Amino acid sequence: MKFSENWLRQHVPTAASREELAATLTAIGLEVEEVTPLGDALDGVVVARIVSARKHPEADRLQVCEVDTGAGIVQIVCGAPNARAGLKAPLAQVGAVLPGGVAIKAARLRGVESFGMLCSAKELGVDPDASGLLELPADAPVGAPLREYLGLPDATFELKLTPNRADCFGVRGIAYDVAAATGCAVAPFEAAPVAARSEATLPVELHAGADAPRYCGRVIEGVDAAAPTPVWMAERLRRSGIRPISLLVDVTQYVMLELGQPMHAFDRDTLRGPVGVRRARAGEGVRLLDGRDAALDPEFLVITDADRVVALAGLMGGHDTRVTEATRNVFLEAAHFAPSAIIGRGRRLGLHTDAAHRFERGVDPELPRIAIEYATRLILDAAGGTPGPVAEAALSEHLPTPRPILLRRARLARVLGMQVADAEVERILRALGLAVEPAADGWRATPPTRRFDLAIEEDLIEEIARIHDYDAVPATLPEGAAPLVAPSEARVDEASVRRHLASRDYLEAVNYAFVDAALLGRWGLDAGAVPLANPLSAELSTMRTALLPGLVAALGRNAARQQARVRLFELGNVFAAAGEGAAPAEAARIAAVACGPARAEQWGVPARPVGFHDLKGDLDSLAAVAGARLEYRPAQVGWAHPGRCAEVFRDGVRLGWLAQLHPRLQQALDLDVEVVGFELDLAPLLARPLPKAAGLSKFPSVRRDLAVVVAEPVPWAAVAASVRAAAGPVLRDLVLFDRYQGKGVESGFKSLAMGLILQDESRTLTDRDVDGTVAAVTAALQRDHGAAIRS
Template sequence: MRFPESWLREWVATELDTEALSERLTLLGLEVDSVEPVAPPFSGVVVGRIEAVEPHPEADKLRVCRVEDGSGETHQVVCGAPNAAVDLHAPFARVGAVLPDGTKIRAAELRGVESSGMLCSAVELGAGEAADGLWDLGDDAPVGADLRAHAELDASIFEIDLTPNRGDCLSLRGLARELAAATGESISAPSPEPVPAELEDRFPVTLSAPAACPRYAGRVIRGVDPQAASPRWLRRRLEQSGVRPIQPLVDITNLVMLELGQPMHAFDLAKLTGGIDVRMGRPDEDIDLLDERRVTVDGETLVIADERGPVALAGIMGGSRTAVSEDTVDVFLESACFLPHAMAGRARRYATHTDSSHRFERGVDPELAPVAIERATALIQSICGGRAGPVEDRVDREHLPQRPTIELRAERLRRLLGYAPEADEVGAMLERLGLTVEPTAAGWRAEVPSWRFDLAIEADLIEEVARLYGYNRAPRTHPRQAVRIAAQPETRRAVDSVRDGLVERGWHEAVTYSFVDAEIQGAIDPDTDALALANPLSSDMGVMRTSIWPGLLQTAVHNLNRQQERVRLFEIGKRFRPDSDGGLSQTDGVAGLAVGPWWPEQWSAPAREVDFFDVKGDIEALLAPVGHERFRFVAAAHPALHPGQSARIERDGLQVGWIGTLHPRLQEWFDLARAPVLFEIDLDPLLDQPLAAFRPVSKYPGIRRDLAIIVDEQVTSESVLASVREAAPAELRNAFVFDVYRGKGIDSGRKSLALGLILQGLSRTLTDSEVDDASNDVLAHLRSTHGATLRE
């Protein structure tokens, strides 16, 4: 909500300065988004009066004006504004003036005519969002007066961001109530006195939908002056509140809405037929709205109708058929209570949002309708004249919102807040908020005022006490017992280290739902019964996942369908699997998916698709901090993986995960042009790392021995290296396979592995005989364990 600071100070005469006022409102929960002047800085602009207007000799759309600026001289100004006229008081920027956009006014020649200065619109001075011409300052504006001082352009404008539950503060009256309650000041509010009826004229009103509109007040006013204009104070107040002045009757209803919080509407009485019926819309009913749109209402929309059909969307926007105009003489004023449940979402349904719908959706005081009628009537008569009839106030008490009575317990107040003000102070605070308070043995009994829709339970009153007492005044207390931080084992690394390790290797983290499609889940893990949800959000989120792969596969498909050819995704999350006791076991895991080129497109390396061993290399890097030698990749079959390109990941002989290429059946099912490589590992084994220990660095040279052995085709290099480590002496520093050969000279079903052994002593240089002995021991062990022979 936007309003000038001076307007709020008219309601509450607080001594707080602008900064303190902003802070106090924010601490009350009425967050101040900004405090800005009415217009941005400019200089050298005064009130000018046009003495004469002549057509420009060389341009039909330009005029030559003689402008008086209070200096005793007149200035010739070329102006293109359509409303430039004799005796118009408008802003005049003298030569040397600086406008908000930084433009410096200089004497110039426009189409052969000299121009000294500039006549300005409100938009050019930053004091308005739209303008049809020069800013009309009114005949009472003193010529030569500084414009900023005269138009109060240095006044502060507050912009407040209200939470949806505080619809009562969408008015100056509501804000004043809050500020007065916080400061203890009194409210100097305009109290509308009933305007006596001078006519007996009534316009009949029927409430056909009391559950949506339990109260509707209306009043006939005849003989208003159609030539009346909104006074300068009214236009200025609306402009400073972000509302564009239109016409006196409309401006008055807008002012009452800003002032009291009650949206209103003025109908041209001569255009209404029969009577007003507040009812739900009927099939195929159309209405032409004030914004020049025609909409078709439905049976869930509340409308204001006469005998000919809808004349307004209730609480949203009026219709053009019955709108007031410059010819309006007789008016029917409307002030109603439309309940929030009937208004919620209705404005969005018709692709609109108005100040009225914004307020009704959040709740408007049901007791305010007749008060607003009286206030608007008084303003209309003072500005436009006219004679008023009696107020027609239709009320269905059964459907009016009830004012709840809430019990507040002192013990509960102290327990929830951790502190409690004195009992008398609590009662006084609630009374300042408008509640009717009665002390009880346990605390207080409070009756909620009609304008507080957000107060319903005891906790709401406790929040009000804390808010009014001041969040910044809450006492600081220390815990009654020492905080103990649980010891973290040094052998446990953080989950973030796993995440960082994958990110450093070019993988991107994804977060997918734990609920997956039952069909996809069954295809990927057919041997496990997934837990079905009793009330799933949708059919494709019907079971709890037993693997992280379903979500990653769907995410990969989504990206591939959007021309993302290179996809590297991983996720750390929970799997939900049945346990042996018939319950549900939740285990953490890390899973990944890679598809597309292994390297981003570049000139220095040939393009190739990611394969099993690329992903295996990344996993080995992930396993390195926890001891890669404890893990093994064992060829095995998995229902979701390619039969010849999958492996079980084991740690100390126990299965901890899987890696492999997606099964061709699933590749076809997901309509993937390329088969992704997947992995999934239990998270715990990746976090259990060995304790760091010092290992001396040898200053003596290492010695390398290469062995070429022939083994059966099914013997894996991993098992060969494990046997090498078993037989080698403590001086072995590294063992690796650097070549595999099949072909000429090697029997069918056999292969040649070339092994590299690095040996290095800590206290001396190893001799050739010691290295030869170690090589022979390794070869003998390989011969006994794998039937290996030395290749000649």
């Protein structure tokens, strides 16, 4: 928010110096980013009129001007392209010193004497425009000191406002905070209703419910739209960072900057009526003021004329109904739009307007009529005209209504750690515009309609703290010791997981939780994706449903920068839609990816690319930290290589996937290397059974080796499950020590050699016991998998 210091002082007549005012604004949370002094050194600069201008005899780009200073005619040599007879412009007389230390002296330029300098706005330090002389209005009094005529000296203040302080996007709103902090009173604001002098009107209608609960409009006939903008208004706009355009446009901008209420002016003769507000329909469009054509959908709120779209509500007016210097009849509008109906709409069209900036944060719902009356008075004073009655449509049930907030005296003291006098509390709240009533244990305060940010007791406590002075709040450390919480033994902590993966040569990656929706679609993981209502960009528009897409993208960026061996992991949350009106479901996951050589380059081990079983080993070692034994079952997943993908289970619960990326996906992602990765649910992976002490069996164990022939597609995990189920509790361990295909084994089959470690807790196993167990295992393998003992 940028504004003129003199403009603010008109609303709050504080005696604070410029430096004190800037320090006060920052101290109360309205951070001053920059203060730019204007016109501090303009003694000797007057309003002058060029009587005549002729070409310099020795220079094509110079003119010799005869200039009336109000005290006589002087000769000035000027190189400005807009210097011409009849123009009124600032003249720095001989002896003046301009900002920057430029001293004005009599001089001879190419043989012609010059007694002063006609000035641009930049040379005077009042505006960065250096394209030509600063053109003054035709009624500017010749000979008058320029600083008096332009209301100088002044300064431009630029504030960095937080999103919750929407009320401070108008000079009037800032004045309330300054008044509360400096002990002044805000000057009364004159916006008396302007009586209608004609019956000219346009009916207004509301068809958008809570999105647009108030709309005001007024017709003013016979306006001289070509009338110049008053110099005081033009200067305030210029010092607020807005270049004056034309009177009607400038008035709407001026009212927005002063009150915080965006407005728009239509050429009445381009409207048929009624004027309405509704949601856009699919396929509708409108040409905007800047000439671009906007394609609309039902997410947009539009202003209509006889159901024809003529403007984007809260964003920008339409090109076909704009005001020009030929406009004679104008229709002014001021409305209240809900922030949720405006947020993000401008970004979708590549627009960022002052109106949208305010409506997105919230505008006082009581301002539209006040703004209409104020703008009417400004237009009548500068351009004449005949006003009609104000037409207003309102849906009172949808207008926000401030509710009283109880501020407890004891709570205030407890949160601030200090006592604030009752009289000071009441003064601050009333100075900020709140209605205050005493309560049994404190105060009941009702915020003004402009303060959307005041809703709970803590909001009022913050107001007291920032106005009373944050520096007055004691810096007292809390007493007592923080309770120590012992880590749970039933879960492996995430720090241990990070350390373990780092020890296996992985680097941790931290990616955004939102990704490009097109990327999820490429992976086939867009089902249940949650789109963001207000994304930072199109590439970050959707909450991620999996970690692997973002992690592989990070791997790809590293591989594209000549990193041959990349190993990354990430712990993070994924999101999925949970039904209409419900918050998205959130789940913690762990994922890892790898590409390039299996081991770092060295001379002692032959180089080979990382593969499926390398990551399986890493995953098994990670599971072992939690005492888990993982099971792998062949699976088919759209993004995975059809023959190198497995679902991962623990105790019958599916945790996720371990797979190599599908070649088609690798090509779509522009990856030149094979990528292997896994993604698992974090909570069931890290669950750790509590250790139980148990004595070692004093009876010996027995090992029996068994070789069976099974069909090639049968996985070892299924064979092991059958063995454990058949052997029962005497099976202490099961080891696969050989896998063979070749001579002696039929094609399409494989030989698996396993060792069964058998032991009983209560007795020594006999040969009969062992033979019976082996027979049960053999029968189970034959029954479950068609296995046969290898001869």
